[in-house]
Amino acid sequence: MIKPEQIIEINKDSIDEHNWNFDNLSTWLNSCGLIVEDIIAKLNDLQIAIPSWALGTGGTRFGRFPGGGEPSSLEQKIQDVGLLHQLNASSGAISLHIPWDIPENAEKIGELAASYNLKFDAVNSNTFQDQPGQKHTYKFGSLCDVDGQVRKLAIDHNKEVIDHGIALGSKAITVWLADGSSFPGQNNFREALERTYASLADIYNHLPDDWTMFIEYKPYEPNFYSMVIPDWGTSHLLANKLGPKALTLVDLGHHLPNTNIEQIVAILMMQNKLGGFHFNDSKYGDDDITTGCIKPYQLFLIFNELIDGMESTKNPPLSWMIDASHNLKDPLEDLIQSTEAIKIAFAQALCIDRPALKEAQSKSDVSLAQQILQNAFRTDVRPLLAESRLRQEAAIDPLDAFRKLGIRKTLIDARGADSIATGL
């Protein structure tokens, strides 16, 4: 744990500059009719979960270049998320992927997480890899498989994951299926989807009353020809058939190039069926790189729809998580940057002059509508984020504090230069 005095000390370096920036921005936003304190309160509340599989270095099938000090146990992963949360006051939850991170002693793990002020976000099942000694293989599918024994194995695994989540206080399971086919003719599309639905219904019946099931979709990978749940429409179809506890989960990397993700968000919220987000960014596909590093405007447009939906629909509260892989950067630095990008897009979207936008839309004033959006997008809202952190005793500049505190070196000294985290 970082000592609070250490953060206060580092904040002293930039406090004058921050106060000057924050005062100027507040004056400007107030003159635009925005209530700065409301925006800060919303920023304080936004907690973005960190997945237990994103604390190590990611790689490709060609190689992996770890930087050292990676967490090699669930306890150490919780410590890492705790560190992030101390620095940014926005990473107050961890999402577990099972069986990569099985909480053997739920009570102890729960206490450790609570000591860092962390909650448990959705638990994730894994039926895309065979585990050592597994009786039946997921080679040709899991919940969709033609073999009932394979389906039962996958269904039972999902139920176990829910049970682990119950013990920790999670309230949701995310199901992502690698199921599909790599060659034409391999699967009967309709039957594969029917079997998937029946398997999901079995798992759905195991959900406690206050739980939700998030159904993630992906157009390709690892299968090359078809995926059983390739798109939001199929996920939505399944969620509708299953019932009110099933919702669609949007992972930003799981779309074909140029898909209008913000429109998907709007439609799902209109139906009260958007469950949550996996944030990342990409150039080509599911690149899983730092959120906002390639398409920050798209992220802003997504938040524009999210805020509109949160204000105007009955969509349930959303679950937020970063789902990224860090092939070159220090994983903790990358997560700090992704969290910052998400909060920037959120704050910018809160700065949109919504009455003016509505008015421009009602008159079909296309130029003005664009201008209103871009006025907000081009506002440098970073002092709002810094102010929100400062008031919560976190770092004005989390990345700078991470470096000045020498955190990676401390982790390498404690865990070794070759400690490896589980995950992809």
Ligand code: PSV
């Ligand atoms: C699949 O690509 C995915 O986005 C799912 O959320 C998985 O659970 C996660 O990545 C980790 O493999």
Ligand code: MN
């Ligand atoms: Mn994902």
